[in-house]
Amino acid sequence: MLADSRSVTRAVETLPKAHLHLHFTGSMRPSTLVDLAERHGTRLPASLSSPSMITLSPDERGWFRFQRLYDAARACVRTADDMRRIVLEAAADDAAEGSRWLELQVDPTSYAVHVGGITPALEIVLQAARDATALTGTHVAVVVAASRTRHPLDARTLARLAARHADQGVVGFGLSNDERRGDTAEFAGAFDIARDAGLACVPHSGELLGPDHVATTLDALHPDRLGHGVRSGEDPALLQRLVERGTALEVCPTSNVSLGVYPDLARVPLRQLVSAGATVALGADDPLLFGPRLAAQYVSAREDHGFDDAGLAALAKASISASRAPAEVKRALHAEVDDWLAAPAAETGTGRVTV
Known part of the structure; x- marks a missing residue:
């Protein structure tokens, strides 16, 4: 039975959690995008001027529209x-x-063309991440992502x-962009380099x-981890393989619906993935285009x-466990999740997502 939105529940905004799937440009506030566009004299498509969810078709035409908006x-x-x-x-x-x-x-x-190269671009983001960590109390780490649309040597x-x-x-x-582009195996060398350096390997796969x-x-x-990986549930044997490997899934429900992978949020197979034993970390992906945040x-x-409050707490713990936070940070955050669950519940708004 689904949870009653009118029931007494704990606020999801106060639930400690990790956020493992958020893209730099796609994280922007719509108001910030409008401000930057005006400042730089750039004309924006009308659909980028408000935080409403954009719904696209699941074919290449839909992806082309998404990419056009993202590029704008x-x-x-x-x-x-x-x-x-943007980072702050x-x-x-x-x-x-x-x-x-x-x-x-x-x-x-x-962003390299504007700031003198890829190294300065990354270092600007890293310094901003350190500043944001100090200012907000949320630790900001960085995942460097390559694009499937460029050469594997890049x-x-x-x-x-x-x-x-x-x-x-x-x-x-990571490895992002349209899953239908490029030969996945040709990017193995890049991931070998990252793995040898102790970095998490987090390519997109299993959405489109x-x-x-x-x-x-x-x-x-x-x-x-897999960026998305949500369609693994279509093959029970594959899903079990993921569970046995301990490969976490960064599931982004509103992204799935906006890109036309599922017709509505209820069809995203979140319960199926969790029930199978998969480690699921919920993410917002590109809230600039898709609307809802974490x-x-x-x-x-x-x-x-x-999912009741205990189920939400388990999802939050899974996101923390799948992160690259140090072990002592994970322990502390898990304890904070336990505190959230142990605290008295209070009547809260539902924050209902509409599509």
């Missing part, structure tokens, strides 16, 4: 100050929603850059494409999938 937003980020602002605001927004550990994903190539360059900054706040290496793509990603890239993903777990 990215074109408004022109200076080091713009980059710092992302941390502040996460802190307001109970996120205590944020792993922000960025491709430095996208990914190796970024992996070496990430490895050189592994002791300065970089905790992982199904279980076969996930299996290929497991075999070729040996990931610690807390709303937990609201959906409650409202659409019947």
Whole structure:
């Protein structure tokens, strides 16, 4: 039976959690994007001027529209100050929603032309992450991401850059963009570099494409986590393989619906994945385009999938466990989740996600 939104429940915004799937440009506040566009004289598509959820078709045409909007937003980020602002605001927004550990994903190539190269671009983000950690109390770490749309040698360059900054706040290496582009196996060398440096390997897989793509990603890239991975549930044997490997899934429900993977939030197979024993970390992906941020993903777990407060606490603990936070930080955050669950419940608003 689904949880009654009118029942007495604990606020998801005060639940300590980790946020492991948030993209740099996609984390922007709509108001910040409008401000940057005006400042730099850039014209924005109308759909980027408000925080409403964008719904796209699940085919390449839908992805093309998504990419066009994302590129339009990215074109408004022109200076080091713009980059710092995005990191600081992302941390502040996460802190307001109970996120205590944020792993922000960025491709430095996208901003290098404005700040003198990929190394300065990454170092601007890393310094902003340190500043944001101090200001907000939410620890901000960085995942360097390569794009499937570029050559695998470019990914190796970024992996070496990430490895050189592994002791300065970089905790992982990812592979993003359209899963239908590029040959996954050709990116294995980049992930070997990242793995040898002790970085988490967190490629996107299993959202736009199904279980076969996930299996290929497991075999070729040996990931610690999968960006999305939600369609693993279509193959029970594959899902069990993920469980046995301990490969966590960064599930982003509103992204899944916006990109047309599922028709509504209730169809996202969150309960199936958790019931199978998968480690699931809820994420917001690109709230600039998809609308809801992190807390709303937990609201959906409650409202659409019947997770009670104990179930939400388990999801929060799973996100913390799947993070690259130090062991002592994980222990402390797990204890804070226990405190949240032990505290008296209070009547709260539902923060209902609408599509």
